[in-house]
Amino acid sequence: MTSVQMNVDGETHSDEVEPRLLLVHYLREFLGKTGTNVGCDTSNCGACTVHLDGRSVKSCTVLAVQADGGDIDTIEGLAEFSSNGDEEAGWHPLQRAFHTEHGLQCGYCTPGMIMAAKDLLSENPDPTEDEVRHGLEGNLCRCTGYVNIVKAVRTAAAEMRGDKVDTEVGA
Amino acid sequence: MIPATFDYIRAGSVEEAVAALTEHGDEAKLLAGGHSLLPLMKLRLASPEVLIDLGRVDALRGVCELDDGRLSIGAMTAHQDVIDNDLVRQHCGVLADVTRQVGDAQVRHRGTIGGALAHGDAASDLPAALLALDGTVVVQGPSGQREIAAADLFVDYLATSISDDEVITEVRVPKFDGSWGWNYQKFSRVAQAWAIVGSLGLVKRSNGNVEEARVGLTHMGTVPLRATAVEQALAGAAIDGIADAAEHAAEGTSAPTDLNATSEFREHLARVLTKRALTAAAG
Numbered sequence A: 001m002t003s004v005q006m007n008v009d010g011e012t013h014s015d016e017v018e019p020r021l022l023l024v025h026y027l028r029e030f031l032g033k034t035g036t037n038v039g040c041d042t043s044n045c046g047a048c049t050v051h052l053d054g055r056s057v058k059s060c061t062v063l064a065v066q067a068d069g070g071d072i073d074t075i076e077g078l079a080e081f082s083s084n085g086d087e088e089a090g091w092h093p094l095q096r097a098f099h100t101e102h103g104l105q106c107g108y109c110t111p112g113m114i115m116a117a118k119d120l121l122s123e124n125p126d127p128t129e130d131e132v133r134h135g136l137e138g139n140l141c142r143c144t145g146y147v148n149i150v151k152a153v154r155t156a157a158a159e160m161r162g163d164k165v166d167t168e169v170g171a
Numbered sequence B: 001m002i003p004a005t006f007d008y009i010r011a012g013s014v015e016e017a018v019a020a021l022t023e024h025g026d027e028a029k030l031l032a033g034g035h036s037l038l039p040l041m042k043l044r045l046a047s048p049e050v051l052i053d054l055g056r057v058d059a060l061r062g063v064c065e066l067d068d069g070r071l072s073i074g075a076m077t078a079h080q081d082v083i084d085n086d087l088v089r090q091h092c093g094v095l096a097d098v099t100r101q102v103g104d105a106q107v108r109h110r111g112t113i114g115g116a117l118a119h120g121d122a123a124s125d126l127p128a129a130l131l132a133l134d135g136t137v138v139v140q141g142p143s144g145q146r147e148i149a150a151a152d153l154f155v156d157y158l159a160t161s162i163s164d165d166e167v168i169t170e171v172r173v174p175k176f177d178g179s180w181g182w183n184y185q186k187f188s189r190v191a192q193a194w195a196i197v198g199s200l201g202l203v204k205r206s207n208g209n210v211e212e213a214r215v216g217l218t219h220m221g222t223v224p225l226r227a228t229a230v231e232q233a234l235a236g237a238a239i240d241g242i243a244d245a246a247e248h249a250a251e252g253t254s255a256p257t258d259l260n261a262t263s264e265f266r267e268h269l270a271r272v273l274t275k276r277a278l279t280a281a282a283g
């Protein structure tokens, strides 16, 4: 067993883990943070995307021991807690835009899509349709056909920049 | 999928990593970004008994300029950090451009230049690039350091001339400034996938002619290759000779047949992609 300590969604956690434990299993099974999904388990689909020290990574392809000492952000830490009980009021602009632009159907890919999109927008606050598609090439969706996902990311980007843009995209 | 059990050693320095490799022999494997090794371990295609993690060896990250004018890139520098590095962008933009086509954003955040070269996969993008750039790797073992030219590095399918007890510490590349142009054509079935075939063309222009041309081929054999026949045909030739020269791109290759392509189709792709890459590089 190896000791790990990491900051996950703003809270510090310390545990003894087997070196072979994957980060995604640490998040889901040790911390109960099941918001992060396992899709393909073969490093392709991006459903398991979280941020490690501010960068998007596929948590099914990182060992928990590699993340020791790191800062992890998962989909579960994205919304702000709102004290008046109105949960939606605390949503991140990306969460809101995926909702309003219908950027999901079954929702399985969504936690990974949103975390990958958040990293993309931190690098490029005003991406073109092409840049969104290229930036999210590590995330697969089997339902939506991507059109509304791209729209949602650009809508959220506009809100985060504080302006309105034309988010019409081709099919 | 869960890897088989292994003992985990976190190296604090290159010396510690070399000592651990020496102690554990071929039961041990180095762990860099883990984006080739961990998928293999999850599939139980690899089950090393000891993993030696280089993640904490900060001395292996970053880029500097050597006295001889080449760039030195630390082996543990992540693909994204190679792409974003100012020295690389300014003096070896070709390396940044090829690295940008590796995998997807998440893969580029974890995978490292040293890991990609040590893995030695002829289907991955950086081995052919290092070969075309005449780059080298510096390795450190129990008896000290040595520098291995790319031409001597890749010896067979997933096999390199790096010994079991050696660690890649640096990757060295010459500068490609001024009159050099380049273009990497990567043909793949889906956006994030490995190349079915890739062709990296570099052209040094002088007075409207090709002074020197280089071509690196991805996935045209068990090792990355240079299209030497194309390079020879173009040396000193006019730029409009590119199309004819590119017809030689598949000479001397031994392209594999797999689910994605027959070897004949790969040979066709090599010719077409080499023409496109060199035309864009000369443009």
Ligand SMILES: Cc1cc2nc3c(=O)[nH]c(=O)nc-3n(C[C@H](O)[C@H](O)[C@H](O)COP(=O)(O)OP(=O)(O)OC[C@H]3O[C@@H](n4cnc5c(N)ncnc54)[C@H](O)[C@@H]3O)c2cc1C
Binding pocket: A043, A044, A061, B029, B030, B031, B032, B033, B034, B035, B036, B037, B038, B039, B054, B075, B076, B101, B102, B103, B104, B107, B110, B111, B112, B113, B114, B115, B116, B117, B118, B119, B123, B124, B125, B126, B162, B166, B167, B168, B169, B192, B193, B194, B195
């Ligand atoms: C979904 C996905 C898509 C990908 N797509 C592409 C692609 O399109 N093109 C492409 O080129 N690659 C692609 N890759 C591979 C990626 O670039 C890997 O990061 C890279 O091949 C290996 O680097 P690593 O740092 O992850 O090495 P690791 O997986 O940690 O190690 C790979 C091997 O190298 C050895 N090693 C590592 N570091 C050293 C060192 N310093 N000295 C000696 N030996 C060492 C290890 O022991 C191991 O055998 C993809 C990977 C994934 C998961």
Ligand code: FES
Binding pocket: A037, A038, A039, A040, A041, A042, A043, A044, A045, A046, A047, A048, A049, A058, A059, A060, A061
């Ligand atoms: S579950 Fe990690 S990439 Fe698919």
Ligand code: FES
Binding pocket: A103, A104, A105, A106, A107, A108, A109, A110, A140, A141, A142, A143, A144
């Ligand atoms: S909404 Fe179902 S996989 Fe994307």
